[in-house]
Amino acid sequence: MFAVFRINVAVFFAVTLLLSGCQTESQTFVDDAGARESAFDWRVPASVPLPYEPDDNPMTEEKFQLGRHLFYDARLSVNGEISCASCHEQARAFSDGQQHPSGATGEVHPRNSQSLTNAAYFNNLTWGNPALATIEQQVMLPLFGESPIEHGINEDNFEQILMSIQADETYLRLYAEAFPEQDEPLLGELAWDNSVKAIASFVRGMTSFDSAFDRGEMSDAAKRGEALFNSERLECFHCHDGYNFSDATIDRGVTFLEPLFHNTGLYNIDGMGAYPDPNTGRHEVTGNPDHMGQFRTPSLRNVAVTAPYNHDGSVPTLDGVIRNYAAGGRVIASGEHAGDGRMNPFKDGVLVSFQITDAEVDDLVAFLESLTDDAFLTDPRFSDPWR
Amino acid sequence: MKIILTPSKRLACAAGMSVVLILPSQASAHYIPAEGEPVQVHGTVMTTWRSASPVDEYEFWQIPGTSMGGDAWPVSQGVSLDEVSVMAAKRFDQNTFVKLGVSTHDGSDGHQSVGIEHASLGFVCCDSKGPWVVEAGRMTAAFSPELLAHRSASEFTEPSLIADVFFGRHFHDQGLRVWLHETAGWSAGAEVWQGKAFPATDDSDGGAWDAFARYAFSTGRIHADVGVWHYRAQATSRADHRYGGGHQHTPVAAPGEVATIFPDVRYTGDVDLTGVHAGSSVRIGAESTLGIKGAWAQLNMEGVLHDSGSREADIVADQYAVWLQPYLTLHNHTVSLRAERLVADNTLTGAAAATLGEGAGLLSEDGHTPERFSLSWLYQWRPQVEFRAEYISDQTLPEEQDRFAVGVVWQGSLLSGHAGH
Numbered sequence: 001m002f003a004v005f006r007i008n009v010a011v012f013f014a015v016t017l018l019l020s021g022c023q024t025e026s027q028t029f030v031d032d033a034g035a036r037e038s039a040f041d042w043r044v045p046a047s048v049p050l051p052y053e054p055d056d057n058p059m060t061e062e063k064f065q066l067g068r069h070l071f072y073d074a075r076l077s078v079n080g081e082i083s084c085a086s087c088h089e090q091a092r093a094f095s096d097g098q099q100h101p102s103g104a105t106g107e108v109h110p111r112n113s114q115s116l117t118n119a120a121y122f123n124n125l126t127w128g129n130p131a132l133a134t135i136e137q138q139v140m141l142p143l144f145g146e147s148p149i150e151h152g153i154n155e156d157n158f159e160q161i162l163m164s165i166q167a168d169e170t171y172l173r174l175y176a177e178a179f180p181e182q183d184e185p186l187l188g189e190l191a192w193d194n195s196v197k198a199i200a201s202f203v204r205g206m207t208s209f210d211s212a213f214d215r216g217e218m219s220d221a222a223k224r225g226e227a228l229f230n231s232e233r234l235e236c237f238h239c240h241d242g243y244n245f246s247d248a249t250i251d252r253g254v255t256f257l258e259p260l261f262h263n264t265g266l267y268n269i270d271g272m273g274a275y276p277d278p279n280t281g282r283h284e285v286t287g288n289p290d291h292m293g294q295f296r297t298p299s300l301r302n303v304a305v306t307a308p309y310n311h312d313g314s315v316p317t318l319d320g321v322i323r324n325y326a327a328g329g330r331v332i333a334s335g336e337h338a339g340d341g342r343m344n345p346f347k348d349g350v351l352v353s354f355q356i357t358d359a360e361v362d363d364l365v366a367f368l369e370s371l372t373d374d375a376f377l378t379d380p381r382f383s384d385p386w387r
Numbered sequence: 388m389k390i391i392l393t394p395s396k397r398l399a400c401a402a403g404m405s406v407v408l409i410l411p412s413q414a415s416a417h418y419i420p421a422e423g424e425p426v427q428v429h430g431t432v433m434t435t436w437r438s439a440s441p442v443d444e445y446e447f448w449q450i451p452g453t454s455m456g457g458d459a460w461p462v463s464q465g466v467s468l469d470e471v472s473v474m475a476a477k478r479f480d481q482n483t484f485v486k487l488g489v490s491t492h493d494g495s496d497g498h499q500s501v502g503i504e505h506a507s508l509g510f511v512c513c514d515s516k517g518p519w520v521v522e523a524g525r526m527t528a529a530f531s532p533e534l535l536a537h538r539s540a541s542e543f544t545e546p547s548l549i550a551d552v553f554f555g556r557h558f559h560d561q562g563l564r565v566w567l568h569e570t571a572g573w574s575a576g577a578e579v580w581q582g583k584a585f586p587a588t589d590d591s592d593g594g595a596w597d598a599f600a601r602y603a604f605s606t607g608r609i610h611a612d613v614g615v616w617h618y619r620a621q622a623t624s625r626a627d628h629r630y631g632g633g634h635q636h637t638p639v640a641a642p643g644e645v646a647t648i649f650p651d652v653r654y655t656g657d658v659d660l661t662g663v664h665a666g667s668s669v670r671i672g673a674e675s676t677l678g679i680k681g682a683w684a685q686l687n688m689e690g691v692l693h694d695s696g697s698r699e700a701d702i703v704a705d706q707y708a709v710w711l712q713p714y715l716t717l718h719n720h721t722v723s724l725r726a727e728r729l730v731a732d733n734t735l736t737g738a739a740a741a742t743l744g745e746g747a748g749l750l751s752e753d754g755h756t757p758e759r760f761s762l763s764w765l766y767q768w769r770p771q772v773e774f775r776a777e778y779i780s781d782q783t784l785p786e787e788q789d790r791f792a793v794g795v796v797w798q799g800s801l802l803s804g805h806a807g808h
Contacts, residue, residue: 023705023707023730023732024730024756025730025754025756026451026452026729026730026731026732026751026752026755026756026757027452027731027732027733027751028452028731028732028733028734028735028744028749028750028751029733029734029735030735030740030741030744030750031734031735031736031737031740032737032738032739032740032741033736033737033738033740034738035737035738035739035740035741049738049739049742230648237648242696249696252738252739253698253700253737253738253739253742253743254696254697254698254739255697255698255699256697257696257697258697
């Protein structure tokens with residue numbers, strides 16, 4: 001009976017095909033306008049969009065490799081003791097495990113060293129500067145910045161530092177390969193411009209998407225933690241959303257992303273919402289009182305190996321971070337930073353207190369630990385080439 | 388030839404009393420009370436048991452290649468109260484009438500809500516029998532038979548793919564309708580809508596309109612009808628409100644289960660739909676009728692997909708859905724077969740095309756074109772009570788599923804002395 005019926009159906013469908021321009025099977029054509037095209041092997045899964053590449057600094061493997069050498073080279077400092085890797089260690093997902101890093105002159109940085117995991121996907125670099133939108137811009141700060149001094153390169157020493165680079169045959173080859181269109185890629189200011197682009201290329205290429213979470217190999221505790229993370233009770237996912245677990249994520253599919261910064265109620269030292277100087281976040285740059293204590297949402301990928309936490313490294317453990325959020329802010333009972341962060345008037349509205357048991361905290365930590373990409377932490381591709 | 392079907396005639400049709408099956412459903416939502424007629428209050432209850440749901444718990448029902456929304460929830464496994472509705476109509480004077488109606492709507496996790504489907508005022512012009520009728524208020528659209536009737540008036544417990552995919556199952560909106568009402572076999576008119584019904588939105592740039600015409604005739608043992616319609620909607624940031632839209636809530640899964648957040652992809656742009664429908668039946672005995680009916684609808688979308696993360700992709704979609712339904716009525720029994728097919732031809736352009744296409748469900752599965760075959764048996768046990776059994780071979784999702792359904796429908800007058808069936 002069904003056979004006869006299907007013959008009639010076929011006749012009817014044939015008529016409808018004529019009415020419908022003869023399209024007989026469903027199909028979807030996707031033109032991503034070159035969004036997956038790159039001269040560089042990004043090593044990201046197909047489900048993750050590629051990050052932007054600057055028009056004036058497209059990614060190449062040669063620039064990545066040059067940048068890797070420069071990243072680990074302490075000659076790029078005033079005293080030959082500080083390299084980028086000094087504060088960004090691979091085993092710690094390119095953070096340093098210190099509350100505050102020190103520069104070449106011993107000056108202590110007020111901020112905690114951020115992980116460089118998936119830095120290519122951030123719409124703003126650093127913790128609180130809404131104007132710092134490219135890695136190239138950011139690289140300039142540790143190399144040449146004076147407040148605080150990190151690498152300490154300045155007008156007095158940059159020629160000498162450059163000469164040491166120019167004298168290295170390895171670099172002669174690497175610069176030539178990285179910038180084949182240039183006759184003298186290691187000459188004068190062009191050399192510094194090229195160096196910045198190469199370091200930025202190496203940092204941009206630090207992609208990490210091979211955790212237990214990505215592979216679907218989470219423990220039961222981690223799965224319970226994931227459910228908590230995505231629950232309306234805890235609301236973690238509102239800021240730590242998407243494939244990079246940060247609402248400050250941008251990629252080639254995003255046309256524009258409003259800079260997002262959040263006050264998490266970590267301080268309230270004057271009862272009026274103040275954060276301790278000079279760590280006032282976005283407010284430092286804009287001067288807008290409403291921006292007091294606002295910092296960019298960090299990615300949670302590899303977060304378990306990047307302790308201590310928060311912009312100033314003032315929370316030693318993930319457990320502590322979770323409990324601060326559970327309280328709706330941090331209460332500091334005494335000392336120069338005493339205050340009730342829960343009552344900070346600039347605190348983000350999504351941060352309200354929630355009940356959580358010790359077991360649930362453990363589950364949530366297990367979930368965060370499942371975001372660790374062990375291969376990324378040991379991949380020779382990102383390791384020190386001078387060793 | 389004027390055809391006005393009363394609720395009693397409608398039930399007679401369902402019982403196989405030699406009137407074509409497609410017309411009663413038209414009458415249910417667009418019945419116009421006659422002058423001098425008492426208040427008509429009609430009620431319906433439909434409950435069904437199903438062997439399976441097309442999707443597992445915590446999964447989203449999204450037929451690949453389509454942009455779904457509205458109230459097109461997947462049917463549930465087990466017993467469900469598919470429909471409870473009450474419809475009242477009253478003619479006040481020679482020209483004026485009012486209609487009020489409430490009905491249950493499906494919701495998430497099998498939960499239902501009650502909504503106002505009708506709250507409209509009508510004016511019959513230019514004498515008490517028309518032929519022109521103007522209606523305003525909250526109404527069911529008149530342009531397509533797909534949207535006129537509840538499931539209880541259909542031979543199948545599951546709405547057609549045209550209704551579910553293209554219109555989100557129901558179409559109730561605030562609007563204005565001007566039409567030539569069933570005069571010499573003809574009905575034709577135009578409707579404008581605020582845009583509260585999928586696939587439109589009701590913002591300043593939203594809204595919808597449609598125009599339709601249909602013709603029905605009977606000669607001796609043969610009855611036939613044919614109609615054509617066009618519908619145009621504008622949508623701004625339209626969400627699939629079944630799972631998304633507004634504040635995103637994460638589904639709460641049972642221990643050991645995983646519930647994911649719905650990718651809240653929105654659509655802004657135009658939607659054009661054109662449809663034809665036709666039916667024919669022949670009386671082959673004193674209490675037996677053989678008939679066939681079908682419908683075809685073509686959808687065109689041209690606009691932008693976007694999400695909260697500033698991703699955008701252009702979309703041009705050409706989709707059509709068809710169904711064909713032969714049926715046989717013998718005494719109080721009606722057996723119907725329905726074959727459905729939906730073909731999507733979508734083009735997504737932009738850096739975020741793949742991401743948004745996947746989130747919106749608009750990526751077709753390779754080699755998969757949604758189809759569904761349904762076989763139903765209706766038994767009109769009493770004038771107000773109908774039993775039904777159904778088999779569905781569902782190939783709308785990449786994973787084919789066979790499921791069964793049995794159910795019962797009660798419908799009739801709720802006012803004493805007016806049951807009259």
